[in-house]
Amino acid sequence: MPSENILLLGVNHKNTPLEVREKLALTSGYEEPLQALGQIDGLQEYYLLSTCNRVEILVSVSGDVDVEKNLAGFLFGDALTPDQYEKHLYCYRNEDAIHHLFMVAASLDSMIVGESQILGQLKEAYRYSSEKKCTGPILNKLLHKSFSVAKRVRSETQIGSSAVSISYAAIELAKKIFGSLESKRVLLIGAGEMAELAAEHLVGNGAKDVVVANRTLENALDLAKRFNGRAVGLDELLEQLEQVDIIVSSTGAPGVILYKEDVKPLMRNRRNKPLFFIDIAVPRDLDPSLNDLDNVYLYDIDDLNNVVELNKAERDKEAIKASRIVDEEALKFKDWLAGLAVTPTLVALREKGNLIAKMELARTLPKLNGLSLKEQKSVEKMAGAIVSKLLHDPMLFLKSESCKDQSAMKVDVFRSVFDLEKKQ
Amino acid sequence: MLSEINYLLFNSVLVVSFVASAVYLVFFFSQREELRKIARLIFVCSGVLQSLYIVSRYVIAGHTPITSQHEAVVFFAWSVTWAYLSFHWRYSVKNFGTFVSMLVLIMLLIAATVSRQFHPLAPALQSLWLPVHAGFAVMAYGFLALAFCGAIMYLLQEHELKSKKFGFFFSRLPSLDSLDQLNNHCLTAGFALLTLGIITGSVWARQAWGTYWHWDPKETWSLITWFLYAAQIHLRFTLGWRGKRAAVMSIVGFSAVIFTLWGVNFFLGGVHSYAQ
Numbered sequence: 245m246p247s248e249n250i251l252l253l254g255v256n257h258k259n260t261p262l263e264v265r266e267k268l269a270l271t272s273g274y275e276e277p278l279q280a281l282g283q284i285d286g287l288q289e290y291y292l293l294s295t296c297n298r299v300e301i302l303v304s305v306s307g308d309v310d311v312e313k314n315l316a317g318f319l320f321g322d323a324l325t326p327d328q329y330e331k332h333l334y335c336y337r338n339e340d341a342i343h344h345l346f347m348v349a350a351s352l353d354s355m356i357v358g359e360s361q362i363l364g365q366l367k368e369a370y371r372y373s374s375e376k377k378c379t380g381p382i383l384n385k386l387l388h389k390s391f392s393v394a395k396r397v398r399s400e401t402q403i404g405s406s407a408v409s410i411s412y413a414a415i416e417l418a419k420k421i422f423g424s425l426e427s428k429r430v431l432l433i434g435a436g437e438m439a440e441l442a443a444e445h446l447v448g449n450g451a452k453d454v455v456v457a458n459r460t461l462e463n464a465l466d467l468a469k470r471f472n473g474r475a476v477g478l479d480e481l482l483e484q485l486e487q488v489d490i491i492v493s494s495t496g497a498p499g500v501i502l503y504k505e506d507v508k509p510l511m512r513n514r515r516n517k518p519l520f521f522i523d524i525a526v527p528r529d530l531d532p533s534l535n536d537l538d539n540v541y542l543y544d545i546d547d548l549n550n551v552v553e554l555n556k557a558e559r560d561k562e563a564i565k566a567s568r569i570v571d572e573e574a575l576k577f578k579d580w581l582a583g584l585a586v587t588p589t590l591v592a593l594r595e596k597g598n599l600i601a602k603m604e605l606a607r608t609l610p611k612l613n614g615l616s617l618k619e620q621k622s623v624e625k626m627a628g629a630i631v632s633k634l635l636h637d638p639m640l641f642l643k644s645e646s647c648k649d650q651s652a653m654k655v656d657v658f659r660s661v662f663d664l665e666k667k668q
Numbered sequence: 669m670l671s672e673i674n675y676l677l678f679n680s681v682l683v684v685s686f687v688a689s690a691v692y693l694v695f696f697f698s699q700r701e702e703l704r705k706i707a708r709l710i711f712v713c714s715g716v717l718q719s720l721y722i723v724s725r726y727v728i729a730g731h732t733p734i735t736s737q738h739e740a741v742v743f744f745a746w747s748v749t750w751a752y753l754s755f756h757w758r759y760s761v762k763n764f765g766t767f768v769s770m771l772v773l774i775m776l777l778i779a780a781t782v783s784r785q786f787h788p789l790a791p792a793l794q795s796l797w798l799p800v801h802a803g804f805a806v807m808a809y810g811f812l813a814l815a816f817c818g819a820i821m822y823l824l825q826e827h828e829l830k831s832k833k834f835g836f837f838f839s840r841l842p843s844l845d846s847l848d849q850l851n852n853h854c855l856t857a858g859f860a861l862l863t864l865g866i867i868t869g870s871v872w873a874r875q876a877w878g879t880y881w882h883w884d885p886k887e888t889w890s891l892i893t894w895f896l897y898a899a900q901i902h903l904r905f906t907l908g909w910r911g912k913r914a915a916v917m918s919i920v921g922f923s924a925v926i927f928t929l930w931g932v933n934f935f936l937g938g939v940h941s942y943a944q
Binding site: 417419420421422423424512514515516517518535538539541543547 | 907
């Protein structure tokens with residue numbers, strides 16, 4: 245019986261420019277894309293992750309079904325032709341896929357190595373997939389494992405504490421523009437997690453006032469309360485722009501929400517005081533040409549990455565330690581995966597049965613006095629027969645071709661029922 | 669004897685200023701803090717030597733040494749040096765010293781190429797107004813030169829920030845805000861001194877020649893310079909002109925200063941011409 249293959253396809257910030265990622269990012273949530281993904285033939289289990297920096301599909305297929313092309317087609321849709329996306333796309337199989345997933349979960353593949361957001365995003369993506377019953381025994385196990393790998397990396401290395409987040413990069417830049425952040429005003433557009441993180445850093449560095457503008461005022465109020473700030477509606481945006489100095493935009497809006505033409509007339513009222521826009525949304529919220537205005541500085545996620553590069557060396561050491569952990573765990577998982585094949589499970593089961601028979605015989609035989617050698621042989625035979633007969637049906641079931649596509653689940657259940665995990 | 673000392677003094681000013689610039693430049697590349705301290709010390713020495721040189725010329729000539737091309741440029745360098753050394757922005761504006769010391773060195777090198785001869789002062793210029801008028805003007809130029817250095821640094825840093833390629837200058841140059849403030853402060857001080865220079869000059873002209881204003885080329889160009897800076901200060905107050913535009917204006921203004929100082933004498937002549 246052919247074994248399971250794990251396949252991981254995706255694009256990330258390393259080899260795909262923001263313009264392309266923007267087109268691929270899922271703005272409508274996970275449900276529809278997961279459904280569409282389910283239409284592709286040959287997928288046993290599938291899972292989808294979409295963040296600002298990456299879109300990845302993780303699937304398990306039975307045997308050598310070739311789904312790569314279909315998956316790539318799904319990922320890029322009409323945005324790019326195969327010739328165009330070839331240089332962006334990466335595709336990993338089995339060990340490499342496992343390794344990559346662990347790297348992502350442990351935040352070693354992040355734009356900002358060590359940032360903790362990715363784990364939350366991974367868990368959320370997994371929740372959708374598992375709720376929609378898209379994942380099965382292999383991906384369930386694999387993703388849970390990736391969470392624990394991330395935790396292990398976090399507790400055993402300094403990567404988290406030395407993590408320099410996007411907000412850190414933003415602060416470096418803000419200091420080059422404003423000198424000190426003392427008494428600078430911050431406007432958050434969108435009340436997401438990332439905005440919160442950025443605001444925390446800015447306030448920590450002396451920023452005075454936090455204003456939150458959001459589509460739903462309630463969320464804005466909640467976030468504003470945390471910083472003793474104010475909440476406003478999105479329609480008051482332009483008015484607020486006259487007062488603030490630093491703007492962090494992270495809405496989920498599908499298009500640009502603030503144009504150069506909106507900001508240009510404001511600069512006169514601001515008496516040309518500098519404005520620093522940080523656009524961490526994908527797709528972008530802010531018109532890239534804002535940067536052309538005098539005294540206006542606009543940075544999107546990719547730009548911030550360049551700043552982060554400046555203090556990368558310190559973190560590299562911890563990253564090496566962390567990737568050792570990932571290597572180790574990936575290897576362990578590979579062994580588990582290999583164990584999922586039917587034959588080794590059968591062997592393991594038979595071995596276990598034989599072992600039980602042998603142990604019981606060793607305990608019972610000395611207590612039986614006066615048995616002849618022939619009688620002893622009979623007892624041994626009987627024990628062996630009981631084990632074989634008892635295991636016969638389960639083994640037949642496991643070998644049966646009837647429900648082939650569920651073999652992975654069967655094997656997994658089997659291994660749990662008979663407690664074969666520890667033996668491998 | 670005195671003139672030999674004078675000669676030696678100028679050469680030592682050149683050497684010390686060169687060393688100061690060189691150490692500042694090494695510091696700029698390596699960013700080692702101890703080098704900055706050494707460079708500043710050498711630059712202070714250069715400032716002291718420049719003062720001594722000017723005093724020695726005063727003693728020899730018997731009047732304020734600002735009447736020849738050479739003297740005017742040395743005076744200019746001296747005022748830039750001391751405007752830099754005596755104010756707080758040498759602390760707040762990172763790596764400012766490198767740029768200022770380079771500018772001073774360039775001025776001194778120019779001074780070295782022209783004639784260092786002493787010239788007798790024309791009777792019309794023998795007045796207490798000479799040091800007052802020329803002193804204000806040259807001090808004004810000192811501050812305006814600092815504004816010019818700050819403007820260059822501003823444009824470099826703003827280019828780094830706008831282009832988002834964080835190269836050599838990004839970490840080495842101070843924040844835009846501190847450079848803009850520097851520009852603002854130096855301009856205000858420079859403009860006030862320039863105004864005083866023009867007023868004292870016109871009062872002196874009334875005494876020496878009977879009219880306040882001659883439309884002598886140098887006067888005209890001083891007035892043009894004055895208007896350029898006045899416009900910039902006005903725009904900053906009314907429209908909040910700052911940042912890149914202010915920096916460009918500072919550079920334009922300083923070009924006018926340079927032209928007033930040299931260009932006028934080369935191309936236009938007039939009563940302010942240095943003794944030939």
